[in-house]
Amino acid sequence: METVFKRPKSLIDVPFHYCPGCTHGIVHRLVAEAIDELGIEGRTVGIAPVGCSVMAYDYFACDMIEAAHGRAPAVATGVKRSDPDNLIVFTYQGDGDLASIGTAETVHAAARNENITVIFINNAIYGMTGGQMAPTSLPGQVTQTSPYGRDPKACGYPVKICEMLSELQGPEYLERVTVNNVKNVRNAKRAIKKAFQNQIDGKGFSLIEVLSSCPTNWGMTPKDALKWIDDHMIPYYPLGVYKDRSNGIDKFAAKED
Amino acid sequence: MARLTFRTDECKGCGLCIDACPKGILRLSEETINKKGHHPAECVDMEACVGCTSCAMMCPDCIITVER
Numbered sequence: 001m002e003t004v005f006k007r008p009k010s011l012i013d014v015p016f017h018y019c020p021g022c023t024h025g026i027v028h029r030l031v032a033e034a035i036d037e038l039g040i041e042g043r044t045v046g047i048a049p050v051g052c053s054v055m056a057y058d059y060f061a062c063d064m065i066e067a068a069h070g071r072a073p074a075v076a077t078g079v080k081r082s083d084p085d086n087l088i089v090f091t092y093q094g095d096g097d098l099a100s101i102g103t104a105e106t107v108h109a110a111a112r113n114e115n116i117t118v119i120f121i122n123n124a125i126y127g128m129t130g131g132q133m134a135p136t137s138l139p140g141q142v143t144q145t146s147p148y149g150r151d152p153k154a155c156g157y158p159v160k161i162c163e164m165l166s167e168l169q170g171p172e173y174l175e176r177v178t179v180n181n182v183k184n185v186r187n188a189k190r191a192i193k194k195a196f197q198n199q200i201d202g203k204g205f206s207l208i209e210v211l212s213s214c215p216t217n218w219g220m221t222p223k224d225a226l227k228w229i230d231d232h233m234i235p236y237y238p239l240g241v242y243k244d245r246s247n248g249i250d251k252f253a254a255k256e257d
Numbered sequence: 258m259a260r261l262t263f264r265t266d267e268c269k270g271c272g273l274c275i276d277a278c279p280k281g282i283l284r285l286s287e288e289t290i291n292k293k294g295h296h297p298a299e300c301v302d303m304e305a306c307v308g309c310t311s312c313a314m315m316c317p318d319c320i321i322t323v324e325r
Contacts, residue, residue: 001259001260002324004310004323004324005314005322005323006322006323007319015267015318016317016318018317018318019269020269020270020271020295020317021269021272021273021317024317025317025319026314026315026316026317028319029319181315182277182314185314185315186314215271222271223276226273226276
């Protein structure tokens with residue numbers, strides 16, 4: 001018999017600290033598989049964020065740097081520019097990190113078309129701090145700090161990162177995926193691998209937004225949380241490729257015509 | 258013929274592998290408790306397993322190895 005599925009080499013053999021059913025583990029594995037399959041482990045540097053995945057540096061076998069809250073794209077820019085031909089740099093950020101405190105760094109890294117890969121985990125809530133409302137929380141979503149549901153009149157509307165960045169001329173590749181069933185996990189893997197391949201080919205800024213679950217803070221079982229992604233998150237955050245300049249998917253270019 | 262190996266002590270009992278299995282042959286063990294204090298996932302009918310790797314794809318803790 002042949003082994004058809006095992007833990008990837010780029011994922012260190014230690015148990016994750018994540019809650020039961022948290023999809024961070026799946027996305028960690030997909031990133032590690034992409035690194036393995038592209039054979040870039042020795043020259044990859046990951047930038048860990050602040051949030052639940054703050055301890056990502058314990059799990060990836062490549063070199064890791066811990067950035068200040070939200071500043072991962074800025075740190076990644078510095079690392080990448082120090083040795084642009086050799087290093088492969090990725091950031092792994094949650095929505096509290098990337099879409100809240102780190103919005104400026106994200107937008108400007110994308111506008112500069114910095115040749116880095118960004119993995120963005122969107123679970124519509126602040127997970128590590130105990131389930132407060134995030135910029136990505138859906139209208140009407142009940143959280144610790146919006147007990148009657150998020151009211152857009154008082155709290156504004158969610159930030160749709162892929163849509164927002166697709167208006168910029170800079171970024172190379174923007175796609176929104178999810179990992180709530182086997183088919184979507186396979187699709188997410190293809191997207192993440194492509195984001196790394198773009199960087200190897202020197203094409204520029206690639207961001208993959210992964211709709212994730214947070215069973216603990218959503219107050220659901222892991223199974224219900226995955227269903228909630230289907231029922232509530234995907235209608236608000238449609239999946240798909242928002243920008244792929246090399247293959248002609250470019251909102252900005254379409255407007256120029 | 259396929260074989261699943263679970264690293265039982267790292268299982269958190271989330272049950273995502275159970276929903277992913279097209280054959281419906283996985284369950285949370287009722288008799289055993291692992292060192293984390295969860296009822297770990299187990300396969301009740303290894304003969305029926307086709308080695309599709311769906312359970313391993315959905316396992317957030319990457320504890321399943323599939324051979325085929």
